[in-house]
Amino acid sequence: MTSPAGLRERKKAATRAALSHAAWSLMITAGLSSVTPEAIAAAADVSPRTFRNYFASREEAILGELLQRHLALLDKLRGRPADEALWDGLEQILPQGVTEIVGDRDSFAVLAEEIRRNPAMLAQNLVVFQDAAIQMAAIFAERTATDLDADPGPRLLAAAVCAAISTSIDLWISGAIDRTLPELIRDCLARLRAGLPMGAAEPAA
Template sequence: MTSEVSLRERKKQATRAALSHAAWSLMIEHGLQAVTPETVAEAVDVSPRTFRNYFASREEAILYGLVRRAGSIADALRARPAGEPVWDSLIEVLPDMVAGLLGESRDLLLLMHAILRDPAMFAQHLVAFEHSQELFAAVIAERTGTDHRYDLSPRLLAAALGVAMRTAALAWAQSETDVSIADLIRRCLMELRAGIPLGES
């Protein structure tokens, strides 16, 4: 019975991931207006009703992949050696994993344009951002022996990390720099760790 449930759940997860990937690809290739329950369902060879069973909106489908991969980053932070300072763990894990999550600069720029121009995308982006922030706050609390439900520090640090990664992503997507997104994230984290030393030599 357990194996049957497990298999059924894996099939559901695979369908959800396929729908999300199709929604993302349609947005990147044809724009946000091309993403509908019908076009996404057709790309995955399922019915529009199936799409609606998995996602409440096209925006949720587009951003689901990023939310799911944020969970893998949290798992990687949990797997760091016990006793390693939390900043060392963050700087070791986040730059390369977030770089892999974001993909090509062109894709990221298209996503950011969609988020900034479409109110529904902006709202769903905030939901995804909040979910990721909760994940990171929980991991930081675990590694620092605090409780993110009551202590401010894990939540403050998780929120600062989100801002740092978004700042690095926008700078990378909008510039002609040869600096990698991983290096920009690493630089942002190092400045945060140093207390953002504005104007200091």
């Protein structure tokens, strides 16, 4: 039987997710200027006061959707077999997992443009990205029995992997390269795994 406290936490999480999804959807369909606490609350069928109980700003609400998608991906990494090589797990999970995070290219391009143009969106995006990188580093440390506070390895790897993801998404959105997002992510991961060889058309498999 679910305890009253457990039920309350689930309801809070559901409300937070609904508000964040509403904010995300409003931005994609009507632009950032349409995303106000009142509009978000109306879309989620709650009061503006409820919105302010969960989020300090519209930017936090919008990118809360992205953070939840990142956390779901990290859960998949955490659940990989204990005896699997770290790079193998990344190559199995990230190409499809990141594609699920970003969704439709045109919609994500709208988000990317708002982040580029709006300082508050940029700042909140950095918060989300940093939070994901920290949690990724903790997973790497756990899977490699490494001391996260004493060994820079997990943090360096997490930063490199996040950079690979960001680079792949940027190239994919730009359309400068005629490749799918999973292909770009596999390429970037392979280059990192090979020690980032420079000058070669393709990294070693």
